[in-house]
Amino acid sequence: MGFRIRKSINLGGGFRINVSKTGIGYSWGVPGYRVTRTAKGTTRKTYSLPGTGISYVDETKRHNRTPVSLENRPVDQPSLEEIESASIQQFQNVEAQQMTRAIERSLAINRLANMFLWAIIFTIFSPLFLGLFFIGVLLKIYVGTFGKVKLFYECDEKYMQAHQRRINAWKTLQASKMIWQVTQKGKTLQVKTNAGAQTIVNRIACRINQKPPLYMRSNVEIIRVPLQKEELIFLPDQVLIRRNNKLGSIDYDQLQITVSSVQFVEDQTVPGDATIIGYTWKYVNKNNTPDKRFKDNRQLPICLYEQIHLTSPSGLNVVLQCSNQNNATGFEIDMTKEIH
Template sequence: MGLKFRRRQKIFPGFYVNFSKSGISTTFGPKGFNVNLNQNGAYLNTGVPGTGIYDRKKISGWNSKIINDLRNFEENEIFIPDRFEGEIKSKTASNLTTNGLIPLKESLIAANNELNSIRKETEIVKSQVSNANTLRVISKIFIIGFIIKYFDKNYIEKKDYLQNLKKQIDDCQVDIEIHMDRILDEKYLKLKVAFDELMNCKQIWDITNAVPNQDNRSKASSNITRLPTQIGYRKLPFLNTVYEAMWFQNKNGSDIYIYPGFAAFFDSKKNFGLLELDKLYLTYDYTNFLETERIPKDSKIVGETWNKVNKNGTPDLRFKDNFKISIVRYGELTFKSQTGVFEVFNFSDSSKAAYFADEYNNYID
């Protein structure tokens, strides 16, 4: 009947990611034949499980290119735009991946491509199942004997194949087993507590643009473009791990997903980047904001000014519609990386933002 059976789907390697004081290492492949990537290079591990027979050797080829690229990377090539100068936005997500996580990213892309291929085939087989069922019913009405058995068998085969494809859709994801020693695990739990507190801020903004203020009658040094956003716990759709990521919604670029040892910058299944967490720098500062909108209940008012002011801080009486403006202190978190991350978020409770930054850097340290 022209049906091509997919006998077995492509098998994607599982990943074992280890985080320790010496850095991140990633192992992928089955026991007895796997590849380990760490800061010293790429190694092929071979052996017979359970026998004690084991061999480890440094390898060249595709993986050595990754290591060479890493060695040739200059530390001064860090992407840090001037603070509050123009658009605040990271580079394209697909360009953010660090070398140690390239194999994981390529496996995720392969899993997504396989998923799309199976979904397309599933739609075709659904139509074939429907047609086969119609022919089966007609055969029972008008035909007798072995012809009926043929149409029954054809329908059952196509239906079973459709169920097989649906199961393969569920299996098209990459499994990641993450291991942390006890000290790191305790620090990560503290980081989660701090993130839970950060989620309770009454208002969160993504700062997307900032330009110097040209109005010499305003006390504001910059004109800020900010968009209300949100944070929470989420998982990447094609990555299977027991951990939920700390998610920061980005209004003018890739959302940020922070896992125990790496961060993902995700636009879509075709456009994303992966970054070791110790390469994602987080800094805290507070900002005193001239708030003309509703002031969040958990924010601290640190002063007041006028919409139009003289140099000595008194109101400019030439403007009869002049009005008072509260100066509100917000917490500011800035993400940066050498690969091109630059994102700024403001939080209504500055103390919670400071708390999260402290626990993040304590975990990364």
């Protein structure tokens, strides 16, 4: 029988260092629960009912590093460039300052209301938080009634026709099965392990909203396009840009729209209105044949999407993708048609 050496050093606050023959471990806990990191590298969690002698021990095994093989080796991580607009200060319009400031006040009150509404969670600690919660409710009611910025337009027939045409353009685009916002883009050298694609993009789903925002009321239709870092609001005379609680605006004569076709290797579900122009493989050779060295080398469709680029001299930079080619073409025509 061998000798066993074990010593425990209590550091206070529930912390303890355990010195044994195999090495040094440490643990932390409170009555009923203790986490131990053993000298062997395993983690042990002990649950107990104090005073009863009943306990449960859950010990995880030490994780060994998995050798890298051809099937699970990491591919290159290209440096992706953010596709984003300029600072909100670049979109200040002197003529729209009074309106944007009124909206910013409503947004600030609404944000404060949201913070107070979260107080309902802490009422279990003190009834004082219930008062904050009711203040939040009152502020929400204020923003939804008296805090709304009222926009009423009296325009000639041609002007309103132009606005309605832009509204219809977004509605046409909305009829597509999928709309995405492209948030990042970059080049890759590992074409073989990226289905033959030379450009890698990150994108998120984008949904067009026809309801006016909480802080606004108008006698005309309004289109909102929520994006990752901002929201575009299309009014008859200008495009508002909301980023957090700050607003800017650009005139329509500054808005530039470019629509072009792009080939996209789709590794997600293919939208029902997409055009498939061919197929490739997840891991592909130079002659477009599948690389048989890789497992799970599935076939991927190559879709023809439409890419919509919204820009302005002041720094607007938004890239959208649309699954329906016809809808994107109609969108471009209606958005760029001049008033006669």
